[in-house]
Amino acid sequence: MKSFLRLMKVPAIAIFVGLSLLFACETPMSESLPSDDLSLKKGGNSKSPANVEQGDLYGDLWELEREASGVPIQYELKYRVDYQDETVQGIIDVKNPRLNGAFSLTIVQRDEDGYAIYTEPTDGTDPVVVTEQVMITPNVDGFLTTETEFSPIALYDAEGEILSEAALHVYPIEEGRLNIIRSPSTVLANRMSEVIQNFGDGTVADVIRDYCGRLYMIRTDAALDDGIDDKPIDSPLENLAIYNELMINGLSKPSLQGGLKFLVEEEDPRGGFNFQSHLDSDWDAGPILFTTLSNDLDEQQFVANLAAACVAAGSDKSNFLTIDEIVFLNLFMQIPKPNGDGTAQCFLPYVKQTTRKMDKTDKHQYSTDLFYVDYSSFSYTRQKFEETYVDFWSIVPVEGGGYEKQLLIEGIALDDILTGNSPLPDIVISEYRYTQEEGQPITGALGFASQADDYVQALEVVHNNEEFLTWQMPTPTWSDDEAIDRESSPFTFTATEVSHSKKPADKGD
Structure with missing residues (x-):
């Protein structure tokens, strides 16, 4: 023939x-970038499949x-x-x-x-x-x-x-700064370790989320006296390390194993925080302790809302996020993480999709499996932005010479800025708008992408206008009679020193 x-x-x-x-x-x-399990794999076939096939990645x-x-x-x-x-x-x-x-x-x-x-x-x-x-x-x-x-x-x-x-x-898909996922897994693990050490260095009194959903460190009085200010986790790599941990393990893995359990409950003898957050599926319920959630769906929503902010903080501030970018990011980072037995590890629900392919050598049909995060149950509202406020400042001349910072407009809702309904001059905010228009789906995968993209826009408008706009950090933190306790840090963490010496362990120095 x-x-x-x-x-x-x-x-x-x-x-x-x-x-x-x-x-x-x-x-x-x-960090150096040697070949590792987060680097791009060569495509395989049914006889010698790669962990993540080149065709799978390029197709996405x-x-x-x-x-x-x-x-x-x-x-x-x-x-x-x-x-x-x-x-x-x-x-x-x-x-x-x-x-x-x-x-x-x-x-x-x-x-x-x-x-x-x-x-x-x-x-x-x-x-x-x-x-x-x-x-x-x-x-x-x-x-x-x-x-x-x-x-x-x-x-x-x-x-x-x-x-x-x-x-x-x-x-x-334009991945932009999300291409830092090409770094090997050891880089993300090291960054995760740095995050834990930053929270456990004795200067952090409390943890909240800032105007764009990032983890935000509230300093102790002693730290403030030493000139160490309140600050968010703003490093893109650190946020992607947190994102990876949240998506795989949620808030269940102890800090000594590189996890985030310390944020929501005590770890003997290191302590821990009582981190609270709203659920976007039930914003009016107020900030909720993760440990008080009574069902898997609420726990998944809690983690997903934080994860959306982390992936936003790891992306370009000058671009917008789509579900395609996020799914590709997940595939490259192996989220969900395959177990090698037809199952995967993921804090959120996941779907295994079997794809039929043709072997390019002998033309026979074979199949491969990919795991995808299942966002079906995710839901999102923009109520956070309706209740997050910034102040508008300007530098004005003063009598006798010189300049001073003057408050011009107090308490502008971020939602008003991002919908174009704020009293701010267009010169400040003309470029910043919600990417996804009102009335479009904010559930499922599009809902997750919409929340992440809204965080990108919120971060951009404040970050790019930091000389004009300042976030009104909520004080007191959670209720009318409970102010932030800045007296001491409830969590301490000292990383185990790794020796690089080639001397035998029992020979000393």
């Missing part, structure tokens, strides 16, 4: 876009059609090819990329069973796939669906590779 002459495989332009992004980190790294460098849970929707593509004079057929699962508009495309013609149609030459040459020129017109959301003339299969060739012309019209 003659070999089929298949369409030339041209890698999708999104691959090149993704590669350029992955090597263009905006934040310089002081596009904006994709997704379920409410965040899991990408798959479409069945049948293939029938020739290998060593034998016909091999199988099924590939392909995804539906978001398109940037209508365009002309040369597509593969398929028979009623879904297989590519080939010519039958009489001159002894190999069969050639039959094609036709069509106009691809996505729906209002940018996808090919049942509402459109062609299914997503039209974007792929006979073997499931996206057509090169179609790849020019997909929306690529």
Whole structure:
């Protein structure tokens, strides 16, 4: 049997876009970056699969059609090819990329069973796939669906590779500063250790969340006297380290194991904080202790709200976050973390998705599994921003010469700024708005992405106008009769020293 002459495989332009992004980190790294389990893996096959296949990652460098849970929707593509004079057929699962508009495309013609149609030459040459020129017109959301003339299969060739012309019209994901996830796992582990040490150095009296949801350290009186100010965890890497820990273990792992349990309960003999937070699904209930939550759903909501702020603080302040970026980040960081037995470790619910593929060597069908965080039960409101306030200041001249800082407008709600309804002059806030408009879904995966993106916008407006805008830190912290206790720190932590000496342990110095 003659070999089929298949369409030339041209890698999708999104691959090149993704590669350029992955090597263009905006934040310089002081740590060395050896190859490790967070670095990009080479693609595998059914005989020697990689932990995270290259194709899986690159395929998710596009904006994709997704379920409410965040899991990408798959479409069945049948293939029938020739290998060593034998016909091999199988099924590939392909995804539906978001398109940037209508365009002309040369597509593969398929028979009623879904297989590519080939010519039958009489001159002894190999069969050639039959094609036709069509106009691809996505729906209002940018996808090919049942509402459109062609299914997503039209974007792929006979073997499931996206057509090169179609790849020019997909929306690529722009990861920006989130490319720091290319750092090895040891870097994030070291940063997590630094976070714990910062909370346990004796200067932190309490923990709250700031105007953009980040963990915020309230200093002791002694620390303030020494010039150590209240401050948030603002390092992008430290926030991504916290994000990774929250998503995998929640607030359950002890500090000596690199976890965040110390934030919400005591760890004998190191102590701990009574960190409280609102639930966005029930804001009016007020700040809640994590240890008093009575069901898994509320615990997951508590952790997810904090995780959204951490991933926001790890991203570009000058961009916006989408669910596609967050899901790609999760895939690269292996969130959920595979256990190697068909299950995974994740504090939030997760979904295992089986994807059918074609081995490029002998054309047989095989399957791989990927784990995705299931955001189905997540819900979000913007009430936090309605009840978070900033003051507007200016520098004005004073009689006799010189200048002073003067309060011009007190107590402006962040929500008013981000909806364009504040009394601030446009010169200050014209660039900052909620990315997702009111009335759009704020549940499920889009809800999680919306909350994270709102935190990005809130951080940007205050951070970029810090000479004008100051956050009104809530005092007292939780109730009318309970002020912040700054007398002492309830948590102490000293990291175990790691010796790099090559001397035998019993020989001393």
